[in-house]
Amino acid sequence: MRMIFGLVLLAGLALAGFAIHTAQNRFSQYKSALASSQQAVVPVKDVYVVRRQLRYGDPLRPSDVRSISWPANSIPAGAFGSMDEIFPQGETGIRTVLRVMERDEPLLQAKVTKPGQEAGIAATLTxxxxxxxxxxxxxxxxxxxxxxxxxxxxxxxxxxxxxxxxxxxxxxxxxxxxxxxxxxxxxxxxxxxxxxxxxxxxxxxxxxxxxxxxxxxxxxxxxxxxxxxxxxxxxxREVMGAEETAARRDVCTVRTRKGSDVVLIPVPCPADG
CATH class of the missing domain: 2.40.30 (Elongation Factor Tu (Ef-tu); domain 3)
Structure with missing residues (x-):
C-alpha cells in the first residue's frame, strides 16, 4: 500500500515538474516575442488634426482640433505639434481657415491664417x-x-x-x-x-x-x-496665309455715316508716293 502511494506521489511530482517546465518555456517565448514587438514599434509624435470638416473662412477654435499619434519620420510639413503652437499664449485673434479640410486631416500652417489675420489674398501669397x-x-x-x-x-x-x-x-x-x-x-x-x-x-x-x-x-x-x-x-500671315494677308493690305476702308450708324466701305488703297 505504501509502495503504491509512493509511486503515485512520484508520478504527481513528475507531472508537476513537467507543467512548471512547460510554463517556463512558454513564458520565455512570450517575453521574447514581446521584446521583438517593442523593437519593431515605430516612434511617434503628436500631430493635431481637425475634428470636423472646415471650409474656407471658418474660424479655427480649440474645440475643432485634437491630437493623434503620427509616425515621427513622416510628419507633414507645417504640422502643429502642440496647442500652444496653434493658439499662442497672449494672442487674442483667431486663426481663419484658408482651404477645405476634412475630418481627421492634419492641420497645416498653409491651411490657416496667422492669429488675428483675415483670410485674404495677402495671407496666401508666397x-x-x-x-x-x-x-x-x-x-x-x-x-x-x-x-x-x-x-x-x-x-x-x-x-x-x-x-x-x-x-x-x-x-x-x-x-x-x-x-x-x-x-x-x-x-x-x-x-x-x-x-x-x-x-x-x-x-x-x-x-x-x-x-x-x-x-x-x-x-x-x-x-x-x-x-x-x-x-x-x-x-x-500664319493664320490666314500669305496671299490673303497681302490681299487684305490692298483693301482700304472709308468711314461714312448713315443716320446714326457708321459704315465701313472697302475701297482700293491709294498708290504709294
Whole structure:
C-alpha cells in the first residue's frame, strides 16, 4: 500500500515538474516575442488634426482640433505639434481657415491664417511673390470656368507687322482670386471681370506693360498637366496665309455715316508716293 502511494506521489511530482517546465518555456517565448514587438514599434509624435470638416473662412477654435499619434519620420510639413503652437499664449485673434479640410486631416500652417489675420489674398501669397490683377471677359477668361487654384497660360495680342501678333508671354501662372473670390472649392462657373495671379515683380512688370499695350487672353492648363508651354507666336500671315494677308493690305476702308450708324466701305488703297 505504501509502495503504491509512493509511486503515485512520484508520478504527481513528475507531472508537476513537467507543467512548471512547460510554463517556463512558454513564458520565455512570450517575453521574447514581446521584446521583438517593442523593437519593431515605430516612434511617434503628436500631430493635431481637425475634428470636423472646415471650409474656407471658418474660424479655427480649440474645440475643432485634437491630437493623434503620427509616425515621427513622416510628419507633414507645417504640422502643429502642440496647442500652444496653434493658439499662442497672449494672442487674442483667431486663426481663419484658408482651404477645405476634412475630418481627421492634419492641420497645416498653409491651411490657416496667422492669429488675428483675415483670410485674404495677402495671407496666401508666397514670400517674394506679388498679386497682380488681369482684366478678362467671357472670351479671354475661358468662358467663366476659371477658379482660384487653377493655372493658366497668358497670351498677348498686339500690333506688329503683317496685321499684328499673338505671343505666349507667361506660362503656368497660378490664379489666386477670381474677382473678389479666393475660395478654391468654388465650383459654379462665373463670368469674371478680373483674375488675380501670383508672380514675381519682374513678371508683374511684363504683365502690366502687356495689358497696357494690347489684349490679354488666358488658356487653362489641365490639373494633371506638368508640362510647360514653349515659346509660341502667331502672326496674321500664319493664320490666314500669305496671299490673303497681302490681299487684305490692298483693301482700304472709308468711314461714312448713315443716320446714326457708321459704315465701313472697302475701297482700293491709294498708290504709294
Amino acid at each position: 514670400p517674394g511673390m506679388r498679386a497682380f490683377t488681369l482684366q478678362v471677359d467671357v472670351n479671354s477668361g475661358v468662358s467663366g470656368f476659371l477658379r482660384p487654384g487653377d493655372r493658366v497660360d497668358v497670351y498677348w495680342t498686339g500690333g506688329g507687322g503683317d496685321g499684328g501678333v499673338t505671343r505666349l508671354i507667361e506660362p503656368n501662372m497660378p490664379l489666386i482670386a477670381i474677382d473678389q473670390q479666393t475660395d478654391e472649392q468654388r465650383n459654379n462657373p462665373t463670368i469674371a471681370r478680373n483674375v488675380t495671379v501670383e508672380a514675381p515683380p519682374a513678371v508683374v512688370a511684363k504683365l502690366a506693360q502687356a495689358q497696357a499695350t494690347g489684349r490679354l487672353s488666358l488658356a487653362l492648363v489641365g490639373v494633371q498637366d506638368e508640362t510647360e508651354s514653349e515659346s509660341v507666336e502667331a502672326t496674321l
